[in-house]
Amino acid sequence: MKVVMVSSGFKECLDAEEVANAMKNGAMRFDPFLKTDVIPMVDGGEGFVKAIMKVKKGELIHKEVIGPVGDKVLSYYGIFTEGNKRIAVIEMAAVAGLKMVPSDQRNPLKTSTYGVGELIMAALDMEVDKILIGCGDSGTSDGGAGMAQALGVRFLNDNQRIIKVRGGEDLLKVASIDTTCLDKRLQNISIEVACNWTNVLCGDKGVARVFGPQKGAAPEEVEKLSDALEHYAALIEDAMSINVRYIPGSGASGGLGTGLLAFANAKLFPRFDLIMHFIQIEEKIASADLVITAEGSLDAQTPNGKIPCEVARIAKKYSIPVIAIAGTVGKGAELNYKTGIDAFSSIIQKPVTLEQAMFKASKWIGDSVESILRQVTIGLKMADRKERVFAYGKKVGQV
Structure with a gap:
């Protein structure tokens, strides 16, 4: 047997x-x-980078970035070579995962994906040809707005002043989105995202209602977060003519899928389909x-x-x-x-x-x-x- x-x-x-x-x-x-x-298998969450690096014999690179609650944390990403291309692998759980949010601070209204954007910038600085991002085990629900800010996106209030979005609730203060300072290198690089294909940003089955309670949100906070992400979707539609509300994967990792799709020119994939390309089972x-x-x-x-x-x-x-x-x-x-x-x-x-x-x-x-x-x-x-x-x-x- x-x-x-x-x-x-x-x-x-x-x-x-x-x-x-x-x-x-x-x-x-x-x-x-x-x-x-x-066969140790990963779905884009914890262990994603290390598993891919082990299979592809890549290099793990450590970097200090902003964690989900605003503190500096030591995170990492990986780089491996396939053919003549250098591929970076980023795991959102290693920078903004639920395990990185202290139990007494678990509130998706106040946690940020800013560090994910910093890792993307670090990979761009390494002149990679492609970035693979694993979405899973997140401790955030900011729609990827934190990440977007690290990439150069500016969120403005009614007076056209920059707002620092440091959690899902801050999205309600945003009146418009300015992408003129978005890093231009993102236009010339392929970014593929392994995500839960069934997660959407908005609605009754949106990420706030499905996963908000798991991340520490009380019932009234879930509704506030749901409203904030709906408002965020409307802002993205106004700025970029993309309706992200129900795109498959848009709700992945508290809406990080939306941020990657809208601001990083990324393509979203069912996580198992994408991972199977790298780990054949x-x-x-x-x-x-x-x-x-x-x-x-x-x-x-x-x-x-x-x-x-x-x-x-x-x-x-x-x-x-x-x-x-x-x-x-x-x-x-x-x-x-x-x-x-x-x-x-x-x-x-x-x-x-x-x-x-x-x-x-x-x-x-x-x-x-x-x-x-x-x-x-x-x-x-x-x-x-x-x-x-x-x-x-x-x-x-x-x-």
Whole structure:
């Protein structure tokens, strides 16, 4: 039996490679000689840059930039060469991710993507030919306005004075947008963005209402943020004749997708489709007898482009069973059965606090994989016994 294990990160707990190692440990406890292929996978969020650099043997470059709450933070981006082109890779989670926002300051009305723009500028200074940006695990909802300011965009009030947008709520103070000082180099470079294709900027399913509460916004703050992003969309339409409200991916990372589309001449892509170009996994999945995948949370949002369901869709092309494990199993998790996941379970073994669960996560991931493999082996033994009984009965003329 060959088992392919595809891991993603457990947000604010373990990155994809750490989850992969834990899964591998569990499999080896079951059988040290088991044929396995372990693939740490990223969806544009935490670990995106390092995963691409590992595959492409690129260079990691550290840079101090402005973090989501206005403090200086040490972030990074990567550069690798493909053919005769230099490609920079930026991960918004490494500069404005939720884990970079202190728990007592989590309010998307007041967090900024300014540092993302600084990393883009740093990449431009390195004279790269293309920039790949991963959108995921964000702690911001400023529509990418912070990033835009770092690129040279100016937001003006009614008196045509520059406003410093340092969070989603500041968008309500903006009367117009001036792009005359936008860095001209952006016109001559390709920027591709790996994002959640189902996220849109505005409306009932807009990023403020869907993800605002996860980033610390109270109900009244969610509505204020929704109004601010609608106002922002109207300003962009006036300035650039682009209706960004419902463009697929426009709501990615608190609307960073919108900012990249409108101001950085970027192209948005479903994150898994773009990432598959750099991390090839289909051939490995196709060779498996069983696929086990892992995700921090499995719920109604998982089918919308998250790794377990994308892995399951590939596996089902080859009629390979898929089992998913998760830190938490949330509302609507049963929808994942329709995507090709055959079974799923939580790694949690007993009632614990969140902090305790995070501390135990690595061990419990390994325990879950070992348990799955033992249960699968029981099934195989039952099937083998049934086949032998059938063959015996046929031999003696009973069937």
